[in-house]
Amino acid sequence: MATEYGHGYGRRNGASDWGAEGNVGRRFRLPAGLRAPFEGRTWRELAYVLLSLPISVLMFTYAVTMLALGAGLLVTFLGIPVLAAGLAGCRGLGALERARARGLLGLEVADPEPLRVRKSGPMAWMGAVLKSGTSWRHLLYAVLHFPWAVFSFAIGASFWAYGWALLTYPVWFWLFPMYGGQDGLQLYGDETHQIYLDNPFEITVTALVGLLFTLATPWIVRALTLVDRLLVHGLLGPSRLATRVVxxxxxxxxxxxxxxxxxxxxxxxxxxxxxxxxxxxxxxxxxxxxxxxxxxxxxxxxxxxxxxxxxxxxxxxxxxxxxxHPAVLTDRGLDAALSAVASRCTVPVQVDVDLASRPAPAIEGIAYFTVSELLQNISKHAQATSAAVDVWRSEDRLMLQVMDNGMGGAEAGANGSSGLAGLAERLDAVDGILVIDSPVGGPTRITAELPWRG
The missing domain is CATH 1.20.5 (Single alpha-helices involved in coiled-coils or other helix-helix interfaces)
Structure with missing residues (x-):
């Protein structure tokens, strides 16, 4: 079994210190709060908020019109094709929204399950569209996104416009006395009183208020787009049932x-x-x-x-x-079976099995072979002098942990060819998880989580 132990392998999945734009090892002199107004992410998110209003108006108008027209024509045969065409159009607009979220928000949402048309012909297609839950979720998105888009556009555009306008006021306040015949930006005015921002102190305070608005705008816009992310992911992506089937x-x-x-x-x-x-x-x-x-x-x-x-x-x-399938596992359970495996390992292994009952036989077998393969890895590659195996139950999960004091650097191969990658696939087939913690130089700690299914 080829498992990557040794030098040249860093943290799992190549993790490192990442900057705001995902550049490895990048260091910023400015704190996040000060550089946020100038980052590309902020401007992409602001563009998403600003574009949401015209797009949502189009989607809302189309969805409500087609729904009302189709519902009104249901007394005739024309109502069904009109409803089907409206839902199909909503699916197309949903694809546009997923692409927009992918390009501006960096949100990767898988395409929903396709229509299941079992027979050929327009009637079968219309029936598939009308019976598809995905189609109705796209219609719901078109309706719900409109009021949210109006709200987020008003908040985002206002904060952005007022922030930069106030921040740059010292640069352009001369516009009012020169071209408007006023002393400056007017805050209040009636028949007897007028208040203008025209002296250095007031101009400085105005710029500071604008700075606060400008620094707060990226985080406000980010909070607004969080709701958009939830809407796109929840209504325009595949359903949980379809994802589970896949x-x-x-x-x-x-x-x-x-x-x-x-x-x-x-x-x-x-x-x-x-x-x-x-x-x-x-x-x-x-x-x-x-x-x-x-x-x-x-x-x-x-x-x-x-x-x-x-x-x-x-x-x-x-x-x-x-x-x-070892007979000792069937007869005496994991404790005795893992002790037998540990006795054949080339390094001393301490085994601790804390189980009040036995899991399902299939899960028990997978746990046995998981520990067996991990101990073989230690014998062949880890250059360790000691190892330990812990097995316990946590609610409805069976937990396994294999540790050694070897050279570390173990990771599942990106191409899926290593032993650990194959082991992770086997665990995933039964809703299990494999977590690898193996920094270069050691120690190595590999944890496996399996459903109990007793």
Missing amino acids: ELESDRGVVVDTAAADLRRIERDLHDGAQARLVALAMDLGLAKEKLAEDPRAAAQMVDEAHGEVKTALQELRDLARGI
Whole structure:
């Protein structure tokens, strides 16, 4: 099993110190609060808020018009195609919104499940559109997003415009006395009193207020777009049920591939191991039978050698059976089975199993083979002098943790070819999780989480 242990491997997934724009190792001299008004993210989010108003007006008008027209025409046959066309249009507008959120907010939302049209023809298509929950969620988004877009546009545009206008007032306040015949920006005025911002103190205070507005605007806009993110993700993405179906289909494929790989491994071990020895044993016994009459001593020696081959073949068959499902695991549970695995490890292993009852047999088997593979990794790659295995139950989850004091640097290969990557796929097939904590230089701590299903 090829697992990446050793130098040249940093933190898991290449994690490092990231700047605001995702540049590794970047260092900023200005704090986040001061540089936020000038960051690209702020301007993209502001553009999203400003564009939301005209787009939401279009979507709201289209959705309400088509819904009202279709509902009004339901007394005739025309109502159904009008409703179907309206929902289909909402799905198209939803695709536009997902693209806009992806480009301006950096929000990656998967496309919803496609229409399931079981028969050809316009009637089947209209029925699929009307029965699709995705279509109605897109219609709901078009209706709900309009009032929120009006609110966010008013707040975002006001803070942005007033902030920069007040901040730059010392630069352009000369406009009023020169071209408007006024002393400055008027705060209040009636028949008897007028208050202008025209002296240095008032101009300075105005600029400071504008600075506060300008510094606060990025965070206000960010809070506004948070609601947009929730709307897009919740109404325009795939439903939880559809996402779960996709996950189960993927997990089923992993399980099938794993089972096929295990069958190929068993066939290869039988063909290259016990089967080859049994064939050689049969040939040796045949030769011994022929020599029994003419050379009993040579025949006896050949039988003795065949007896040794039988013992070796039996040991290989026992090892193969243990690799499929060890009898000690079925009879005595994880504690005894993991202790047996730990005794075969090349470094001392402390095993601590704290379970009041046994999980489901399938989960118990996966836990056994997970610990077994991790201990093989330690024996082959970690250069450790000690290791420990902890097993416990946390609510409805079975927790496994394998630790060693080796050289560290373990990570699941990005191409999915390493042993840890394959192990993570097996755990994921049963809703399990594999977490790797292995800095270069060690120690390594690998935690696996499995459903209990007792």
